Amino acid sequence: MKIVTLWFRHSITIFFTFVIIGCATALAPAPSPKLLTDSQSALTEGLVLMQGMSGGVEAGTYEQRKDSYSKLLANLQSIVVLIESRPPASDLDSDKVKIFLDYASSKGILITQEDLEQPNLKAAQNAVDQISFLRDMDKEKDCGKSIKCPTDSNIKIAIKGYMISMGAVIYYEQLLVDLKEDN
């Protein structure tokens, strides 16, 4: 009887153990310290470039910034590629995530499972678009009546937008690194 009781207790414990293994989950991609440091560097690089243009820029000065734009855009595009190529979490198609997305949808926030595979990808793409837009404006000098182009307002908007976009990229990368260290 004692042996049966022990066997039963062991079986319950082992069963519980395997249930728990089955419950372990992966809902976020793996952290990438390289993505984090590259994003932080790109933020600084972009701000240095734009702060040098503060107040607006004179005609005929684009060539002075041409290489800085190219280097910054290449770095940003490489961040986008790194995010895109990172394998997504394996358990994103679980029922629990679907419930979460349905709840968000019921509140008017439409987020698909694909959007969650790389949550900060759109923010990185936004940063590329913002710097590309500023570069094109600087190159083509199409600022209406203003003598300076990009104008002071164009630069301030570009700085603000860039900080928001890169802030989102960096926050998420830092979060992944921090959570990995905690575990």
Add this chain to the structure above:
Amino acid sequence: MANITFDTQEVLSDVVEGVKGIMSDQQPKLKSFIRSQTRGAVEFGALIVEGLEKDEITVSQRAVYLEQLEDMITAAAYTVAGAVLAIVEAVWNKMVNIIWTAINTALTAAIDIALPLPDFGNDN
């Protein structure tokens, strides 16, 4: 054969402490991120208005900026949703890890079998 010792209260207490550690660290950061993104979006909008008033922004530029504003809000929403899931994953796996370790310790003592600790970052 030794008895299996599994102190439920101690395991529960460890789980609570582990989860508290993650939440107390990450919750303020998430709140701060949401606040800074929201404030940033509002200030971005204000800068567009200011630029229009100063006649430093063209009509076509305004259209692009409004599109950028929409894209940034969408990106912030994706990032927040992704962050919530990452935190849920960490909390869940912390709980599993603590309970697994406790069970494994008890099993090893009782039947001398050490089950390998699974890698929670990977698909199990």
